[in-house]
Amino acid sequence: MLEQLLIFTRGGLILWSCKELGNALKGSPIDTLIRSCLLEERSGAASYNYDAPGASYSLKWTFHNDLGLVFVAVYQRILHLLYVDDLLAAVKREFSQVYDPTRTVYRDFDEIFKQLKIEAEARAEDLKKSNPVVVGGNRKQQATWQGDGSEGKKNGGGLKGEGGLKNDGGDGKKGNNNNNNNNKLENGRVNGSNLKSNGGNVSVNGKENDSSNNGAFDVNRLQKLRTKSANGKKATDNVVSKAEPKKAVKKNRVWDEKPPETKLDFTDHVDVDGGEDKDRKVDFLAKEQGESMMDKDEILSSDSEDEEDEDDDDAEKNSKPDAKKKGWFSSMFQSIAGKANLEKSDLEPALKALKDRLMTKNVAEEIAEKLCESVAASLEGKKLASFTRISSTVQAAMEEALVRILTPRRSIDILRDVHAAKEQRKPYVVVFVGVNGVGKSTNLAKVAYWLLQHNVKVMMAACDTFRSGAVEQLRTHARRLQIPIFEKGYEKDPAVVAKEAIQEASRNGSDVVLVDTAGRMQDNEPLMRALSKLIYLNNPDLVLFVGEALVGNDAVDQLSKFNQKLADLSTSPTPRLIDGILLTKFDTIDDKVGAALSMVYISGAPVMFVGCGQSYTDLKKLNVKSIVKTLLK
Numbered sequence: 008m009l010e011q012l013l014i015f016t017r018g019g020l021i022l023w024s025c026k027e028l029g030n031a032l033k034g035s036p037i038d039t040l041i042r043s044c045l046l047e048e049r050s051g052a053a054s055y056n057y058d059a060p061g062a063s064y065s066l067k068w069t070f071h072n073d074l075g076l077v078f079v080a081v082y083q084r085i086l087h088l089l090y091v092d093d094l095l096a097a098v099k100r101e102f103s104q105v106y107d108p109t110r111t112v113y114r115d116f117d118e119i120f121k122q123l124k125i126e127a128e129a130r131a132e133d134l135k136k137s138n139p140v141v142v143g144g145n146r147k148q149q150a151t152w153q154g155d156g157s158e159g160k161k162n163g164g165g166l167k168g169e170g171g172l173k174n175d176g177g178d179g180k181k182g183n184n185n186n187n188n189n190n191k192l193e194n195g196r197v198n199g200s201n202l203k204s205n206g207g208n209v210s211v212n213g214k215e216n217d218s219s220n221n222g223a224f225d226v227n228r229l230q231k232l233r234t235k236s237a238n239g240k241k242a243t244d245n246v247v248s249k250a251e252p253k254k255a256v257k258k259n260r261v262w263d264e265k266p267p268e269t270k271l272d273f274t275d276h277v278d279v280d281g282g283e284d285k286d287r288k289v290d291f292l293a294k295e296q297g298e299s300m301m302d303k304d305e306i307l308s309s310d311s312e313d314e315e316d317e318d319d320d321d322a323e324k325n326s327k328p329d330a331k332k333k334g335w336f337s338s339m340f341q342s343i344a345g346k347a348n349l350e351k352s353d354l355e356p357a358l359k360a361l362k363d364r365l366m367t368k369n370v371a372e373e374i375a376e377k378l379c380e381s382v383a384a385s386l387e388g389k390k391l392a393s394f395t396r397i398s399s400t401v402q403a404a405m406e407e408a409l410v411r412i413l414t415p416r417r418s419i420d421i422l423r424d425v426h427a428a429k430e431q432r433k434p435y436v437v438v439f440v441g442v443n444g445v446g447k448s449t450n451l452a453k454v455a456y457w458l459l460q461h462n463v464k465v466m467m468a469a470c471d472t473f474r475s476g477a478v479e480q481l482r483t484h485a486r487r488l489q490i491p492i493f494e495k496g497y498e499k500d501p502a503v504v505a506k507e508a509i510q511e512a513s514r515n516g517s518d519v520v521l522v523d524t525a526g527r528m529q530d531n532e533p534l535m536r537a538l539s540k541l542i543y544l545n546n547p548d549l550v551l552f553v554g555e556a557l558v559g560n561d562a563v564d565q566l567s568k569f570n571q572k573l574a575d576l577s578t579s580p581t582p583r584l585i586d587g588i589l590l591t592k593f594d595t596i597d598d599k600v601g602a603a604l605s606m607v608y609i610s611g612a613p614v615m616f617v618g619c620g621q622s623y624t625d626l627k628k629l630n631v632k633s634i635v636k637t638l639l640k
Contacts, residue, residue, distance in 0.1 A: 009088065010064065011081040012120070013037060014102060014113075022076070023102070023113045025120060034059030036081055040066050045077070046416075047611065048408045051380025056084060069095045071103055072389035073348065078102075090131035097123045299457040300619070300627035349391055349400075354383050357401040361639075368638050370601030371560045374608050382408055402639060409635045413604065415613035419587065422461055424548065425518055434466075434512040435519045436545060438505075439589070440538060441553035442565055443526035446591040446618065448477065450553060451521050452484035454589075454616065456623040458519055459488065466517040468508035469494040470501040470541065473525035473534070481523055488623075491515065501525070502541040509545060522547065529568035532576075539576040542583050551615065552585045554606060556593045562605045570610060587615040590629070594619040598637050603629065 011032055012025045019041075036057040044055050050070070057064045065084040070077055078099050080091050101119055358379040365375040382404045391400060421435075428435040437454070439447045448471070455465045467485050469492060471477035478494050485492035493508035505522050512520045524541065527534035542550060552569060554562060566585065574582045588606050596602075603614050614629040 008086065009080060009082050009091070009094075009124070011037075011079075012094075012098065013079045013081075014098070015077055015079075017075045017077060020111065022106075022111065023116050025117075032064070032081060033062040036064045036066055037079060040068070040079065042416075043611075046411065047608070048378060048381040048412055051377055051382075051384045067091050067095060069099055070384060070388070071099055072385060072387060074103060074106055076102070076106065088131075089134065090127040093130060094124060094127040097127060297624050299453075299460055299624050301457045301616070302460070303627070349386050349389050349397070351383060351387055353397055354386055354401060357398040358383055360398075361401065361405055365601060365604075365638060368601040369596070369599035369605075370638070371563045371605040373560075373563060374605045378405070378408060378608075406635055406639060409604065409638060410631060412608055413614070413629070413631045413634060416611070419613060419615060421549070421615075422458075422463070425458075425463055428548065429518050432513075434509060434517055435549075436505075436509055436522065436547040437519065437549045437551060438522045438524060438542060438545075438547040439551050439553055440524050440569070440585070441526060442528055445526065445553050445555050447526065447553045448480050448484065448523055449621075450589055450591055450616070450618045450626070451481075451523055452488065453618060453623050453626040455484070455488055455490060455521055457626055459490070464516060464518045465490050466508070466512050466515070466520050467492040468505055468520055468522045470504045470508070471523050471525040472497045472499045472501055472504065477523070477525065491517070501537060502544045505541055505545050529565050529572065532572070535569075535572040536576050539573050539582075542573065543577055543579055546583070550583060550586045551589050552587070552606075552610075552612070553589045553591060554602070556590050556596045556600070556602050556617075558602050560605075562602045563609045566606055566610045585610055585612050587612050589616040589618065590614050591618040593617045594625075598640065600634050600637050603634055604638065 009025075013021065014023045015021045034057065036059070039057055040055050044050055044052065045068075049055075050068070053067070055066045055068075057066060063084040064081050066079060066081050068077060068079045076099075078095050080095055082088050082091060098120065101123060102113075102116060105113065105116065105119075361382075362375045362379045365378070366372055382401065385408075386400065386404055391397065421437075425435045439451050441447050451467070455467065458465050465488075467481055467490065469478045469481045471481070472495070475497075478496065482492055482494065493504075493511050495504045495507070501524060508522065509520055511517075522541075522545075524538060525534065527538065529535070552566065554565060558565070566588075570584045573584055577583070588603075588610070590603055590606070593600075606612075607614060617627050617629050619625045619627055
């Protein structure tokens, strides 16, 4: 049963809802759909599933882009209503005829909707009756035999009543298909070229192939039979093995015989007792390192703005090879007069060029495809303005979509939150998580340095009790920055260490506790369980995922599995997920900035810090406009 059907504008004004249904929805599925799909450029998806206490809904939607209207249908997920898509299309067609921008109430549409719903249900029933019926695991074939009209024997022609192929030959001479079209089985070899799918199971040696595809032939079994020859030997035995190429002999390396240069040693000399060398006193102050790049505004350059026009021209030319190319006059006239309504076929060439461009910038293929689908859904049916090219329209829509994705949905000001926590007399806790070797400890020190410049008292917590040397590495950063560190050594429970560190910070008056954790792969369940326990036990204010800007498709796998594991392994009914992203090694990727887009899209968390060097000052904010410009360049 349909729960609700809603029509509203893109600005959020509800124009009409079905009063006949009158079902009170549990939770807020419409609001969640708008936040999670429509605003996050996931509108190209087929449907959206919403779970609420005591109910599970499926939501489907469609747009009228020219009028700026959204049509949403909500129904119980368990029902699998077949007429929803047809009903949405009919409602969209009829409502667009009565829509008036000056009206806000459409009571007269109730009767129209009743008739549309009855017609859509009737069409769904007719379609269900005309489809093959599954009985006892076998699908009955509702097909007509096309013979010469003299006898039309189904069984004689080799068509069984259950949709399977019968190898009896029968009186097939009277039909048109008299060329042994019934899949002969000779000496254990199947003539696969004569197999034709009739929607049923294929009989081989009297046994029917029960495939999981409800009547589809088992391709794996067919390939196994093909590999056997008539005498039972495998066909692969007759293949003549090629001679293996000779292995290239590795040449001996010639080393430079020049005397080695004097080794440069920049490490701090430490006594055996652990104290610093009195002759060399570490004085690491802000005046030596300079101001952190977090407090500097990045200036955009406009060097490659002229290149965008050339790319637009290429996107316009990249059409399908079998499509008819339009002449110069017709394309020029379309650009001047404007197109009536954009169709999906008009958008495909420009979208394909954009998808390829995003993938060359290290955007995951799955993310690039979904973005293009969302842009197509937002432009389909929209009228093209005069003196405007399709490629320019698609590029502008993609640029708006990328800005909307990369811009944080809520304002995250760490300094403001730190002062708010200080007024409540409790420390602000930040937990750094991520996979192995991405630079969590180094970038934790950069964040600490930035906080020190704003007169914030910082304390480090060495909760990486798994990796050898992790505590010593963090101790070195703490000594250089002259801030306290809480450590308990190795082989301790990191959740307990973090809890004791927060208690110590409350006693000594520290404003911020930066918790360093062990690197772990997203599929390492024991370590992920320990991380989930640490987050649940200490309830940090911010969970930062530290990821590399070098990764492409792996960024999607890392973040999605991290969030999934934190949700599955948490004992809380409302588990904490990743709140923000710290992107490292951003200075090594040139223009391959797609990892930032992939991470934000898959998690919904914003990029809060960007690591761009090896010194403590090399930490900056993500410039959204610069990233979007680089992605579309």
